[in-house]
Amino acid sequence: MELQRGNEQLETLNQTLNDPEELKKYKEAGDHYDPAPLPRLLGAWLVWWGNIVYGREPSYLKFRAVEVIARVPYHSWGSAAFTLLTLFYSNEQKAMHLSKVATYARLAGDNETMHVVVISGLAKNEEHAGVVRHTLVPMLFAFFYFCWSYILYFVKPRYSYDLNYMFENHAFEQYSRFLETHGEELQKKPMHSEFLAWYGRHPRTQYEFFLSVRNDEIIHRNTSIQEINCR
Numbered sequence: 001m002e003l004q005r006g007n008e009q010l011e012t013l014n015q016t017l018n019d020p021e022e023l024k025k026y027k028e029a030g031d032h033y034d035p036a037p038l039p040r041l042l043g044a045w046l047v048w049w050g051n052i053v054y055g056r057e058p059s060y061l062k063f064r065a066v067e068v069i070a071r072v073p074y075h076s077w078g079s080a081a082f083t084l085l086t087l088f089y090s091n092e093q094k095a096m097h098l099s100k101v102a103t104y105a106r107l108a109g110d111n112e113t114m115h116v117v118v119i120s121g122l123a124k125n126e127e128h129a130g131v132v133r134h135t136l137v138p139m140l141f142a143f144f145y146f147c148w149s150y151i152l153y154f155v156k157p158r159y160s161y162d163l164n165y166m167f168e169n170h171a172f173e174q175y176s177r178f179l180e181t182h183g184e185e186l187q188k189k190p191m192h193s194e195f196l197a198w199y200g201r202h203p204r205t206q207y208e209f210f211l212s213v214r215n216d217e218i219i220h221r222n223t224s225i226q227e228i229n230c231r
């Protein structure tokens with residue numbers, strides 16, 4: 001069986017967001033969302049630690065750590081939906097909802113996997129990665145994040161989506177800043193990645209690649225709110 005590739009609908013939306021006006025409209029639709037205090041605190045704590053360990057400014061290795069951690073909530077939602085489905089086999093409405101959650105979690109998780117695989121490849125050519133700071137610490141963060149995201153989903157799914165909203169918003173801001181500050185040099189760097197081509201994306205330069213990742217992150221952020229609203 002083949003692995004999950006990029007979803008056509010999400011890919012079309014991603015390309016639409018290359019237009020600054022479309023991006024502005026789409027972003028503003030989710031800007032005023034107000035996460036609950038507990039996920040807000042956890043999200044802020046995670047971002048604060050990330051800034052302490054990897055610096056406030058974006059870099060290839062900071063992105064790699066961000067992406068290792070960003071996959072986790074989707075995995076936790078898929079796991080939580082799987083667990084809850086065992087309790088609601090006889091409730092078709094509930095089962096349908098949980099199946100939709102699991103499908104989206106798989107799509108978004110695969111999208112984050114693409115980010116981490118491709119960015120790890122780019123980082124190898126740009127910066128030296130220490131084992132503790134760039135492998136062990138992101139894994140510990142990811143483990144911490146998985147536990148909270150999974151537990152919060154059972155306590156109140158909205159809290160888990162709120163936490164993801166916080167993290168994805170941070171990721172979007174970091175990629176936007178990277179494009180602003182490194183745009184010129186990224187335009188000159190050609191993009192080659194077998195994994196990315198298999199996924200179905202064909203950016204010509206690193207600039208185009210990071211633009212598409214930035215768009216993914218704002219889609220992930222806004223989709224968290226949509227998940228809350230359709231519950």
Ligand SMILES: [Fe+2]
Pocket residue numbers: 067070111112115171216217
């Ligand atoms: Fe990502």
Ligand SMILES: [Fe+2]
Pocket residue numbers: 070112168171216217220
């Ligand atoms: Fe994301």
